[in-house]
Amino acid sequence: MSANQEVRVLSGTGVCGSGFKESSLEEGLARRPHFIGCDAGSTDPGPFSLGTGGTAFPVRAIKRDLRLMLRAARKARIPLLIGSAGTAGGAPHVALFKRIVEDIAREDKLAFPMALIHAEQDKAYLKRRLREGRIKPLSPAPEFDEGTIERAVRVVGMMGDAPWLRALEQGAEVIIAGRSSDCAIFAGIPISWGIDAGIAWHAAKILECGAAATVARPSPDCMFATLRADHFDLEPLDPALRCSPLSVAAHSLYENGDPFRLVESSGVLDLTHATYEPLDERRVRVRGSRFEPAARYTVKLEGAELAGYQSIVLGSVRDPYIIRQIDSWVERLTERVHGRVADVFGGDPAAANYVFNVRIYGKNGTMGPLEPVTEIRSHELCLVMETTAATQEIATTIASMARHQALHLPIPEWRGFITGVACPYSPAYLERGPVYRFCVNHVVEPDDPYEMFPIEHVKVG
Amino acid sequence: MARLGELARLIRSKNAGPFELTFDVMFDDPAAFERVRASGVLTRELIASIYRLPAEQVKFFVVPDALAFKASIPRPRFQSDVLDSDNHGGQQYAPLIDIEIP
Numbered sequence: 001m002s003a004n005q006e007v008r009v010l011s012g013t014g015v016c017g018s019g020f021k022e023s024s025l026e027e028g029l030a031r032r033p034h035f036i037g038c039d040a041g042s043t044d045p046g047p048f049s050l051g052t053g054g055t056a057f058p059v060r061a062i063k064r065d066l067r068l069m070l071r072a073a074r075k076a077r078i079p080l081l082i083g084s085a086g087t088a089g090g091a092p093h094v095a096l097f098k099r100i101v102e103d104i105a106r107e108d109k110l111a112f113p114m115a116l117i118h119a120e121q122d123k124a125y126l127k128r129r130l131r132e133g134r135i136k137p138l139s140p141a142p143e144f145d146e147g148t149i150e151r152a153v154r155v156v157g158m159m160g161d162a163p164w165l166r167a168l169e170q171g172a173e174v175i176i177a178g179r180s181s182d183c184a185i186f187a188g189i190p191i192s193w194g195i196d197a198g199i200a201w202h203a204a205k206i207l208e209c210g211a212a213a214t215v216a217r218p219s220p221d222c223m224f225a226t227l228r229a230d231h232f233d234l235e236p237l238d239p240a241l242r243c244s245p246l247s248v249a250a251h252s253l254y255e256n257g258d259p260f261r262l263v264e265s266s267g268v269l270d271l272t273h274a275t276y277e278p279l280d281e282r283r284v285r286v287r288g289s290r291f292e293p294a295a296r297y298t299v300k301l302e303g304a305e306l307a308g309y310q311s312i313v314l315g316s317v318r319d320p321y322i323i324r325q326i327d328s329w330v331e332r333l334t335e336r337v338h339g340r341v342a343d344v345f346g347g348d349p350a351a352a353n354y355v356f357n358v359r360i361y362g363k364n365g366t367m368g369p370l371e372p373v374t375e376i377r378s379h380e381l382c383l384v385m386e387t388t389a390a391t392q393e394i395a396t397t398i399a400s401m402a403r404h405q406a407l408h409l410p411i412p413e414w415r416g417f418i419t420g421v422a423c424p425y426s427p428a429y430l431e432r433g434p435v436y437r438f439c440v441n442h443v444v445e446p447d448d449p450y451e452m453f454p455i456e457h458v459k460v461g
Numbered sequence: 462m463a464r465l466g467e468l469a470r471l472i473r474s475k476n477a478g479p480f481e482l483t484f485d486v487m488f489d490d491p492a493a494f495e496r497v498r499a500s501g502v503l504t505r506e507l508i509a510s511i512y513r514l515p516a517e518q519v520k521f522f523v524v525p526d527a528l529a530f531k532a533s534i535p536r537p538r539f540q541s542d543v544l545d546s547d548n549h550g551g552q553q554y555a556p557l558i559d560i561e562i563p
Contacts, residue, residue, distance in 0.1 A: 043479050046541040046548045140480050140535040246489075249526040253485045257477040257533040259524050276526060302479075307543050355543050366552050368544070370512060370537060388543050437542045438479040 012038035014210035017057025041084025050304035051436030053092035089179030111461025119178025155303035160265030161188030162449035202289035245276035466558035
């Protein structure tokens with residue numbers, strides 16, 4: 001392939017498992033793509049995926065999307081690239097996707113060489129890089145030391161485009177990768193075929209979100225891009241969808257801190273001089289995007305640690321006397337809960353670090369201390385009384401005591417024994433199990449783009 | 462006077478990764494975008510005061526090609542940490558709706 005030829009790319013959808021129209025995928029195949037790519041991960045669903053090894057989208061939905069993309073890729077004899085398998089892209093997530101692909105291959109009688117690119121990081125490796133001063137914080141970043149690495153349930157690295165290209169060179173036709181830069185799934189092949197890096201990374205930034213850069217997107221769908229030496233053209237594949245210069249330009253804002261500079265492992269995509277021109281009612285041509293190679297190659301880390309075990313009690317308040325004093329009511333409740341914990345647990349150090357928190361929906365449940373509205377007129381409030389503790393048993397014990405204290409907490413307006421909270425469920429508490437927090441916002445400076453991402457070749461079928 | 466919510470086609474907030482929160486104020490109509498820009502009301506300092514941060518912690522961008530303004534702030538609580546109330550960061554924009562634009 002030389003630089004004056006074009007590279008045609010089909011993106012399955014924004015997240016594998018979120019769905020797309022089969023007819024759109026067929027439209028895409030008819031345009032003879034050179035490969036199909038699809039992102040399958042994100043931190044957006046929260047740290048649970050890293051923590052538990054689970055996925056944000058249901059396995060059945062993932063399998064449906066994978067089956068259609070796999071059949072299309074095998075029919076057209078083109079590579080299929082799936083990145084950030086299973087939401088978090090750790091070892092259990094890659095293993096799950098491998099199993100799903102093998103099941104599909106068996107059911108549909110498909111055979112192909114597959115590569116798994118692993119992204120879960122070895123703790124000894126991270127400690128070594130930390131000691132060498134080659135793990136650097138981004139901003140803002142939590143504290144990160146050897147203790148953090150030790151406590152983390154799982155840390156993944158976000159691969160760039162290099163491991164993808166190596167897996168292809170080594171003969172893979174289907175790639176299931178762990179955590180990857182969303183854009184790296186789509187940028188590597190065009191760059192290796194001579195497309196300008198600015199054009200390739202910008203097209204990749206649009207493609208990784210499927211049809212999100214269209215004017216209105218009623219449901220997730222495919223996207224098609226044609227990349228040439230100094231521009232790319234975008235075309236949504238559902239005839240009901242269209243791209244406009246505004247919709248494509250506006251997409252650079254989505255989920256990015258900076259709309260002009262997007263940081264990748266190997267450099268920065270600079271959109272300051274990008275231009276957007278309509279080709280017709282549905283297609284847009286983009287030019288002028290630039291890529292500045294980084295002086296130092298970096299790999300972003302994502303990790304989660306256990307925050308504790310949680311139990312919550314849901315309740316509502318309808319009494320206007322309680323509503324008008326809800327803040328002091330919550331303060332008194334909290335005090336009583338702390339008192340009961342002291343009574344029941346004594347000095348047990350296991351119970352020392354629990355957090356009891358009451359969310360007041362109808363007042364400031366959504367924005368908390370940043371809520372600018374201080375006067376409320378709600379005729380009822382929803383309370384989420386939440387306990388996070390070192391064990392599930394401790395959390396549930398405290399939640400149960402909180403229920404009872406809340407139920408009968410006196411207010412000055414009433415004389416006698418009151419029941420001040422309506423609980424919809426019996427038992428009133430819900431055990432939420434282990435809960436996690438993100439514990440890393442750092443980059444590693446590896447020796448090369450490959451050392452953190454071992455490639456494993458598998459013969460499927 | 463008009464409220465920002467009446468002039469914009471979309472005001473939204475979202476995580477930009479687990480540690481940052483980002484706000485987009487987007488327009489359909491170039492005249493409405495220009496009106497807001499020319500008013501000088503929507504600034505880094507205003508965002509800082511609404512979200513109670515020092516101005517230097519607010520990133521603020523004008524994006525003419527997208528007819529948009531964008532601001533990013535450190536998350537008040539890291540995504541999904543124990544006291545966080547908005548895992549996706551999707552409902553933190555409401556105070557922007559009422560900004561008065563001359």
